[in-house]
Amino acid sequence: MNKTRKGAMAVMVISILLLVFSMTIPLAWLYKVPVLKILPLVFLVLSYIAMGLSIIFFRKKQSPSEPDFDERDRIIKRKAILASYITLWILVFLGCSIPFMITDQCGIMPVSLLPIALFIMFVIVMLVYSLPILMQYGRGE
Amino acid sequence: MNRSQKIAWLLVVTISLAVILSTAAIAVLYVKVGMPKALAGLGFIGVAGFGGLGPLVFKKDKRPVTCDERDKLINHRAALAAFGTSYLVVAVACMAPFYILGPHASISVTWLPMIFGGAALTVFFVHSVAILIQYGWRNKNE
Secondary structure (H helix, E strand, C coil), rough: CHHHHHHHHHHHHHHHHHHHHHHHHHHHHHHHCHHHHHHHHHHHHHHHHHHHHHHHHHHCCCCCCCCCCCHHHHHHHHHHHHHHHHHHHHHHHHHCCCHHHCCCCCEEECCCCHHHHHHHHHHHHHHHHHHHHHHHHHHHH | CCCHHHHHHHHHHHHHHHHHHHHHHHHHHHHCCCCCHHHHHHHEEECCCCCHHHHHEEEEEEECCCCHHHHHHHHHHHHHHHHHHHHHHHHHHHHHHHHHCCCCCCEEECCCHHHHHHHHHHHHHHHHHHHHHEEEEEEEEC
């Protein structure tokens, strides 16, 4: 597994953990079950552990002669960036237009929702960045 | 000056003009009629739409090769710069109300399309500026 693929794998795992973490927050808030209250903390700790492990995983080379980066990696990364770019725009468009339409243009929303929306958008964009990389390497081997 | 540079110039000029005109209109209207009505000055942002006519105004070159590897690379880098900056604009637009108004405040949903519009304008502006920087602002280095 080369550096780009390792990076994409690490980004995918961390993104999934962070996405689950962000989904468990409203669950813990809505339902007063003790197990659900601990879940966000568990997933946050797990994502930090994954971040730490990914650094070790990322540094370890398959062989000393393994190149860091080649032309194929560059093309694969370019396609993945394009996919994440398009996803970002779709998400920003949906995030900005859905509340506007649901509330019939005259509603109000708490400002605390904006950073949450931004965080979820960021995690989804990172997930979409890593998936095409893994899919393209998978198809080539 | 090639076609990409001409289109980029048109976009830079129209977007800059739109932002300057709308800012001036909002400032003048704010003094005259107060805040909610002063936002009507945002209508001048529509001037930026003329930038979209670039591909129609500047016809494709009649040379056999209109786009080479370097042009593709320049366009790719410009798109990346636009991507990064637009994401930054969205991030700032989402975080600023939270810090300025406080976590318990609320805002009108009419601000949301403005965030989208601002990010879209930033994409076109930064993309055009990045193209002009890479080619050079004038005929040289074409």
